[in-house]
Amino acid sequence: MATIRDVAKLAGVSVATVSRVLNKTGYVNQETKEKVQQAIKMLHYEPNTMAKGLASKKTETLALILPDIANPFFAELGRSVEDVAQTYGYTVVLCNSDNDADKEQKYIQIMKSRYVDGMLFASNTLRTADVVELNKSGIPLVVLDRAPANVPCLVVRSKNNEGAMLAVQHLLDTGCSKIGHLYGPQETATAKERLVGYEEAVRHFPWFSPSLMEPGHFSIRGGMEATERLLARHPDIDGIFAGNDLMALGALKKLRQMGVSVPGDVALVGFDGIDLTVMTEPEITTVAQPIYELGALATRLLIKRIEGTAIDNETYECDVSLVSRGTTGRA
Incomplete structure (x- = not known):
């Protein structure tokens, strides 16, 4: 060579x-x-791009830190980040933190030492101190959905609260008279806002009780276990709003195992709009986020910052939409 x-x-x-x-x-x-x-x-x-970067402190490289690449939502998000980055001549380094704060800290330090030009975080474990340190180091960053509190950040996210209320209203419109909620980790803004949206939509009904909310940990297994616990406490539930599509997939599987008809006995709505929701029978009604557009917008904003455009620290919120399918298709 x-x-x-x-x-x-x-x-x-x-x-x-x-x-x-x-x-x-x-x-x-x-x-x-x-x-x-x-x-x-x-x-x-x-x-040698790395050697060139050491001299110029610019490597035309972005770091994308995700909490769980096995989740199809983050896989699609990563694809959009890579697609847009390539059109601007940037390479993306993917870091999968597995929702582990220590692992994320190691990635941040490694990426800083390799002179990445900017970082994108879709993380449950990003700390205020991390944002402050990156700002001091002059490394631009954009946070997807899950920003730490009390520190200014450039955030790109969906309207989680509005989407949750949309899901519940759809269940009510299909005739549901008692709706439960499977929620995600409450240390994340995403899960918390969807839970709050559910509460705002149902707390005025006489049937509402906090015991209608059950943690499902944003996973298929968690959704199965939460559904079983929820129906044990409230066998008369006729609607479930799952805070993400993986929990909805778990809920559907458990309901069918229990011999509960969907949507005849229990109607079901998820949240995210991942492709797996059309691979079930019945197909799952979901509140769809514009996943690809979220990643694309975040990447464009980050690259603009890297290349010197002044962009204020603010939150960009994208609209969500209800996609009605078989799990709410009551005659």
């Missing part, structure tokens, strides 16, 4: 001159520039 010294030797110039041509810095006359470019072509020389 050719080195920058090989290029300099073939072109008959110094290493510093080759560096100026590569980095487009300083003056190099046209004849010399052409010699260097010809030598690069003949030797098939490819500059």
Whole structure:
């Protein structure tokens, strides 16, 4: 593999001159520039991006830190980030934190040492101190959905509260008279806002009780277990709003195992709009987020910041929409 010294030797110039041509810095006359470019072509020389980054502190690399790449929501989010980044000439490094704060801390330090140009976080464990440290280091960041409290951030998210109320209203409109809620980890703003939206929609009904809310941990297994507990306490429930689609998938599986007809006995709505919701029978009604657009918008905003555009720390909220399918399709 050719080195920058090989290029300099073939072109008959110094290493510093080759560096100026590569980095487009300083003056190099046209004849010399052409010699260097010809030598690069003949030797098939490819500059070392990392070494270049160490010198310029710019590597055209973004870090994307996700909590669980096995969740289809984050897989689609990652695809949109990568697609948009590539159109701007950036490479994305994917970091899967497994909802582990220590693992996330290691990723942050590694990415800083590798001079990534910016970071995107879709994280349950991002701390206020992390945001402050990254700001001090001059590393731009955008938070997807889950920003820490008490620190200004650029946030891109969906209207979680509004979506939850939309889900509950749909269940009411289909004739449900007692609706339970499977909720996610309350340390996340996402799960908390969806739970609050559910409460706001149902707390005025005489049948409402806090015991109608059951933790499902944003997972299929969690949704199964929560549904079983919920029906043991309230066998007369005829509607369930699951705070994400994975819990809805678990709820549907458990209801069918228990011999409960969906939607005949219990109607079901999820939240997110992942593709798996159309692979079940019946297909799952869901409140769909514009997942691809969320990732695309966050990436564009981050790159604008990296390239010097002044963007205020504010929250960009994307609309959600109800997708009615078989689990609420009562005649």
